Structure formats: structure tokens, C-alpha cells
Amino acid sequence: MTANKAWTLASYPSGWVTEANFRLIESPAPSPKDGEVLVKNLWLSLDPYMRGRMSQQKSYVKGVEVGEVMTGETAGEVVESRHAGFKAGDKVTAPSGWQLYCCLKGELLTKVDASKAPLSYFLGCLGMPGRTAYFGMKEICAPKPGDTVVVSAASGAVGSVVGQLAKAWGCRAVGIAGGKEKCGYAVKELGFDACVDYKAGNLFDGLKAACPNGVDAYFENVGGEILDTVLRLMNLRSRITICGLISDYNAAEPYGVKMFRSILVNRIKMQGMIVFDWFERYPEANQALLELVVAGKLKYRESVLEGIENAPKGLIGLLKGQNFGKQLIKLA
Amino acid sequence: MTANKAWTLASYPSGWVTEANFRLIESPAPSPKDGEVLVKNLWLSLDPYMRGRMSQQKSYVKGVEVGEVMTGETAGEVVESRHAGFKAGDKVTAPSGWQLYCCLKGELLTKVDASKAPLSYFLGCLGMPGRTAYFGMKEICAPKPGDTVVVSAASGAVGSVVGQLAKAWGCRAVGIAGGKEKCGYAVKELGFDACVDYKAGNLFDGLKAACPNGVDAYFENVGGEILDTVLRLMNLRSRITICGLISDYNAAEPYGVKMFRSILVNRIKMQGMIVFDWFERYPEANQALLELVVAGKLKYRESVLEGIENAPKGLIGLLKGQNFGKQLIKLA
Numbered sequence: 001m002t003a004n005k006a007w008t009l010a011s012y013p014s015g016w017v018t019e020a021n022f023r024l025i026e027s028p029a030p031s032p033k034d035g036e037v038l039v040k041n042l043w044l045s046l047d048p049y050m051r052g053r054m055s056q057q058k059s060y061v062k063g064v065e066v067g068e069v070m071t072g073e074t075a076g077e078v079v080e081s082r083h084a085g086f087k088a089g090d091k092v093t094a095p096s097g098w099q100l101y102c103c104l105k106g107e108l109l110t111k112v113d114a115s116k117a118p119l120s121y122f123l124g125c126l127g128m129p130g131r132t133a134y135f136g137m138k139e140i141c142a143p144k145p146g147d148t149v150v151v152s153a154a155s156g157a158v159g160s161v162v163g164q165l166a167k168a169w170g171c172r173a174v175g176i177a178g179g180k181e182k183c184g185y186a187v188k189e190l191g192f193d194a195c196v197d198y199k200a201g202n203l204f205d206g207l208k209a210a211c212p213n214g215v216d217a218y219f220e221n222v223g224g225e226i227l228d229t230v231l232r233l234m235n236l237r238s239r240i241t242i243c244g245l246i247s248d249y250n251a252a253e254p255y256g257v258k259m260f261r262s263i264l265v266n267r268i269k270m271q272g273m274i275v276f277d278w279f280e281r282y283p284e285a286n287q288a289l290l291e292l293v294v295a296g297k298l299k300y301r302e303s304v305l306e307g308i309e310n311a312p313k314g315l316i317g318l319l320k321g322q323n324f325g326k327q328l329i330k331l332a
Numbered sequence: 333m334t335a336n337k338a339w340t341l342a343s344y345p346s347g348w349v350t351e352a353n354f355r356l357i358e359s360p361a362p363s364p365k366d367g368e369v370l371v372k373n374l375w376l377s378l379d380p381y382m383r384g385r386m387s388q389q390k391s392y393v394k395g396v397e398v399g400e401v402m403t404g405e406t407a408g409e410v411v412e413s414r415h416a417g418f419k420a421g422d423k424v425t426a427p428s429g430w431q432l433y434c435c436l437k438g439e440l441l442t443k444v445d446a447s448k449a450p451l452s453y454f455l456g457c458l459g460m461p462g463r464t465a466y467f468g469m470k471e472i473c474a475p476k477p478g479d480t481v482v483v484s485a486a487s488g489a490v491g492s493v494v495g496q497l498a499k500a501w502g503c504r505a506v507g508i509a510g511g512k513e514k515c516g517y518a519v520k521e522l523g524f525d526a527c528v529d530y531k532a533g534n535l536f537d538g539l540k541a542a543c544p545n546g547v548d549a550y551f552e553n554v555g556g557e558i559l560d561t562v563l564r565l566m567n568l569r570s571r572i573t574i575c576g577l578i579s580d581y582n583a584a585e586p587y588g589v590k591m592f593r594s595i596l597v598n599r600i601k602m603q604g605m606i607v608f609d610w611f612e613r614y615p616e617a618n619q620a621l622l623e624l625v626v627a628g629k630l631k632y633r634e635s636v637l638e639g640i641e642n643a644p645k646g647l648i649g650l651l652k653g654q655n656f657g658k659q660l661i662k663l664a
Contacts, residue, residue: 223592227592242592242595242596243596244596245592245593245596248592248593253590254590254591254592254593255588255590256587256588256589256590257588257589257590257592258585258586258587258588258589259586260555260559260574260577260580260586260589261577261580261586263574263602263603263604264574264575264576264577264604264605264606265604266604267603267604267605267606267609268603268604269601269602269603269604270595270601270602270603271595271599271600271601271602272595272596272597272598272599272600272601273596273599274596274599277599
């Protein structure tokens with residue numbers, strides 16, 4: 001009998017997440033019922049939204065209950081299928097949660113073509129983060145060629161795709177990231193026109209120099225003081241995609257955004273987003289992103305920790321901005 | 333020779349406006365040159381945006397310089413015309429500023445039909461505030477029948493039109509205003525379904541009770557804590573028109589808005605507006621609003637001070653929320 005390992009939620013964090021908020025459970029791997037598929041997970045994606053699930057506050061969807069397996073998406077291989085659409089050996093992405101094995105209804109799985117890109121990419125630039133960047137850019141930021149597009153968390157899973165889409169669509173791409181290494185990577189590896197280090201001390205002056213014509217579109221992953229700073233540089237009729245507010249997720253009290261006046265005076269359009277809203281258009285995004293990867297125009301970096309035991313550590317590091325690239329756990 | 337009186341800006345206020353920020357100047361009334369029209373102003377409109385003009389901060393348009401006549405719109409009568417489109421006796425609205433007489437190019441004047449509504453209405457529900465309500469509602473709040481629409485400064489020149497448009501369009505209209513009298517007026521005279529007194533102590537509970545199905549559209553005239561409170565009640569995919577932030581205009585430091593999380597989680601669309609952006613569509617708004625006035629579906633209250641000498645006092649009272657209805661100065 002195959003052994004499963006799963007991380008469950010042990011307690012709700014107040015403030016920063018700690019390893020004590022999780023509990024590792026071992027049990028036999030389950031067997032699929034009719035219509036189900038048993039997946040062996042090879043990669044677990046760690047994402048900032050997970051902090052929101054470790055909470056009883058109202059959010060997009062219900063949070064994780066204490067004792068339940070932590071929410072998460074995996075990429076893996078079908079071991080046994082009792083669903084007509086899948087057979088052993090198929091590569092899939094799945095909402096398995098933080099565990100090695102999972103039985104899911106076939107309808108919840110997405111078959112992926114791992115011949116064109118590494119399997120793990122389907123959790124990143126070709127998965128949820130990539131689609132998030134695509135729809136947030138296309139439907140809210142809506143940049144025209146020549147526009148200046150700014151994105152925070154520029155070296156992250158979503159931000160790196162945002163900047164490369166901006167370049168592919170003829171825009172000036174300016175990133176915000178923490179530290180010289182991430183900023184250098186955004187410019188040298190990903191092709192951003194500039195990337196400003198918010199840890200260096202003067203974000204406003206740095207951004208102003210990097211955006212001589214102001215900011216036409218801003219893709220926000222961070223919130224807080226960074227949002228307030230970018231608001232000072234937004235142009236008339238500019239757009240802001242509110243995709244994430246990671247700076248608030250662990251704060252005892254959310255940051256108060258002071259530059260609302262810019263929204264009024266510049267007639268800024270600001271909109272919150274969650275990628276699920278475009279579920280029916282996922283194939284459009286998947287194809288556009290895959291074409292860019294195949295053409296070498298969408299580069300991608302992963303930050304990999306080995307072994308399911310490291311999942312809590314990986315999430316904590318991600319929430320503190322310690323990862324560099326899409327955070328993954330290699331499960332096997 | 334006719335004597336003109338004009339209020340000029342004497343100094344920029346820091347914080348609250350005081351009467352010392354203005355200076356009353358007397359001079360002979362000017363004579364029109366070719367293409368110009370001499371207007372005798374009968375009504376001066378006082379509006380919150382004027383606080384923004386008394387500043388050197390970047391805004392929609394250049395601020396008033398010290399020594400210049402204060403910006404403002406008037407309704408009046410043509411005394412002498414050297415423009416083919418106007419003749420003596422015509423009723424017009426004009427960007428005259430705070431003064432009794434003004435010579436302006438004919439192109440800057442708007443002829444109005446004062447047979448269908450009182451002349452002063454063309455500075456209020458049939459003028460800039462009415463059009464602001466119309467386009468902010470139609471183009472950003474975009475309510476569907478059955479939606480709950482909330483508006484702050486509900487008894488004011490813009491807010492009172494917003495609420496009555498909401499009713500005319502089949503929505504639930506809920507106001508926020510300061511004091512029992514204004515709230516009673518919004519419900520009993522204007523037909524709002526409810527109006528919550530923010531001075532009564534618990535705005536959140538009051539609004540929650542008044543909006544049992546949450547808030548689908550919010551028309552913001554005030555900002556600050558009121559915005560933070562309404563954000564807690566916004567529904568999924570709701571809309572917010574940022575039309576004014578009067579609570580910030582006199583604050584030494586702007587209020588920090590904490591509830592950004594609601595924008596993200598609820599995928600709220602928020603947009604700043606200024607009515608000039610729809611200049612080409614003014615006739616559409618003018619006609620729709622006039623039809624509602626004539627049909628008795630758009631009621632309107634004025635707060636009138638007599639004499640140009642009272643203009644600074646009128647603006648100061650307006651900025652402190654002491655007016656009740658559209659603030660006007662009766663000039664003659």
C-alpha cells in the first residue's frame with residue numbers, strides 16, 4: 001500500500017504564518033471511485049492567495065478549516081483512472097492540496113501537454129499565475145503600444161509574465177522588486193526596460209526616473225506604501241489592476257492608502273480581479289502564453305524546494321518575499 | 333458707469349479656508365469687445381471643487397493665482413452683446429467667476445430656457461452638478477433595476493440628483509448625510525428608500541440595516557472614513573464612482589483608506605470622474621434631467637445667501653457641510 005503525506009491546517013495564524021500552523025499527516029493513499037482519478041503529485045505550487053485561505057474572513061471562497069488539507073494546485077501524473085477522459089501516465093494539473101496523492105473527479109483535472117514545456121510550467125507561466133497576468137493585463141490594464149506599464153513583485157510568478165506581456169505588446173515595462181538581484185534579473189533576463197528596488201530607499205524618485213512619461217497602467221500585486229507611491233505617478237485616464245495586496249496579508253492592520261486624490265484627479269480606473277472570473281476564456285490565455293514560451297519570449301524562473309516536508313517553510317518564505325521566481329515544492 | 337464687484341484670491345489656505353483668503357475688489361464693469369458678451373450675473377454657484385482651485389497642487393486644471401478673480405459658474409442675463417448668437421435679455425450660464433459683471437466670448441456661454449425651470453436650477457440639478465450625477469451614475473455606477481445604490485452627501489447638489497436618478501431607474505436609493513434634518517429630507521422629500529446619518533455614531537450598522545442586500549453601486553462625494561465604511565458592504569462586482577473627496581480637501585494629511593481588500597476580493601470597479609470628460613454628451617444629460625424636473629421626479633433644494641459679500645462665508649459653510657441643498661449666492 002502506498003503511503004500518502006498531507007499537510008493540514010493546525011491553527012489560524014494571527015499575523016505572520018508559522019510552521020506551527022500546519023500538521024503533517026500520514027495515511028494510506030486513497031483508491032479512486034467511479035469517475036475519479038488517482039493522481040501522483042510531482043509538483044506543488046505555493047501562492048500568496050494561500051494566506052487568505054488560512055483565515056475565517058470573508059474572501060473569494062471559503063477558507064480552509066482546521067484539520068483539513070491545505071488548499072493548493074499540483075502538477076502530476078495519473079496513476080489509476082476510473083474516468084473515461086484519463087489514463088495512467090497522463091500529465092495533469094489538479095486542485096489536490098498539499099499532499100502526495102489525491103483522488104479527484106476527472107472534471108476537476110486539466111490535462112496538459114508536457115512535450116512543449118516542462119510540467120512545472122503549467123503551475124506558473126502556463127498556469128494560474130500566467131493566466132492571471134494575461135487577463136489582468138488584457139481586460140483591466142488594457143495597455144496600448146507605447147504605454148508605460150508598471151508591475152510590482154516583478155520577478156514573481158505573476159509579475160514576470162505581466163512585464164513580458166507588456167514588452168510583447170509594444171509597451172515600456174517597468175518593474176518594482178525587492179533587492180538588486182531580482183531587479184537585475186527582471187531587466188537582464190526578462191527584458192524589462194527598468195526595475196526599481198523598493199528596498200533601496202527612494203522608490204518614488206527611482207520610479208519617476210524609470211517612467212519619464214508617467215504610468216499608464218499599473219498591475220498591483222503588493223499594495224500598501226508601494227501602491228501609494230505609484231499613485232503619485234499615474235497619468236490621466238490610467239488603469240490599475242488590483243491583483244494582490246501581499247503587503248497587507250500578514251499585517252495586523254491594513255495600510256491606509258492616502259493618494260485617493262490621484263484616482264479622482266486623473267480619472268483612474270481601478271479594478272480588483274481574480275482569474276476565475278475568466279474561466280471560460282482559459283484556452284485563449286493558455287494558447288497565447290504557450291506560443292510566447294515556445295517563441296522564447298516568455299522566460300520563467302522557479303524557486304524549488306525539495307520534499308513535501310518543506311511546504312510550510314516555502315509558503316512562509318514566499319510571504320516574506322524570500323523566494324526568487326515561482327515558488328514550487330518538488331514532491332517526487 | 334456700472335460698478336463691478338469681484339472676489340479675488342488673497343492667499344492660499346492651509347487647512348480650512350478662512351475669509352482672510354479672499355479680497356473684494358471694486359472696479360467699473362467692463363465693455364464687450366467684438367465677439368464678446370457682457371453678462372449681468374444673477375446667481376453664483378458655490379461648489380466643493382473650488383477648494384481645489386485655491387491651491388498650487390496639480391489638479392484637473394490650473395489653480396487660481398493670488399490676485400485673480402475666484403473661479404465660479406454664474407447664471408445671468410445678457411446686458412450687451414457683440415456676438416451674433418446672443419442678444420440683450422438672453423438668459424445664460426457662464427464661467428464668470430465670483431463677480432457681478434463679466435465680459436466673455438460668446439462661445440463660453442450657454443443659453444438656457446428659463447421658461448421650463450427657474451434660472452438658478454441651471455447651476456444645480458440642470459447644470460454641472462446634475463450632469464455630474466447623470467454621467468457618474470450612467471457610465472460608472474451603471475446600476476441595473478433592483479440594485480442598491482448608495483450616495484454620500486445625499487442632500488447636496490450632486491447627491492440629491494444621484495438618489496433620484498437611482499429611483500427613476502428602478503433601484504433602491506440609500507443616502508448618507510450629516511444630521512437628522514438632511515436625512516429626513518432625502519427620504520421624505522426626495523424619495524430615497526433610506527438615509528443614514530453619519531453623525532449619529534454608527535454608520536456601518538445603520539448602512540447595513542439600510543442595505544440588506546449589500547451595495548451594488550456607490551457614488552462617492554466625501555471619501556475618508558465614510559468610503560472605508562461603505563467598502564465593507566460592497567457586493568461582488570460592484571462599482572464605485574469617485575466624484576469627490578470633500579473630507580480630504582481641508583485635511584492637513586489625507587485619510588488612509590484601509591479597506592482595499594474589499595476592492596480585490598469583490599472585484600470592485602472604481603473610477604474617478606470629472607464631468608468635463610463627457611462634454612460632448614451634455615445635451616443628452618440636459619434633456620434627461622429637464623424631463624425629470626418637468627415630470628416632478630427630480631426635486632431640488634437651494635441654500636441661498638444674499639449678496640456677493642457673502643460668497644466666502646458661503647463657500648466656508650459648504651466645505652464644513654453647513655449648507656442644506658445646493659449652495660448659491662443671489663447676486664441681484
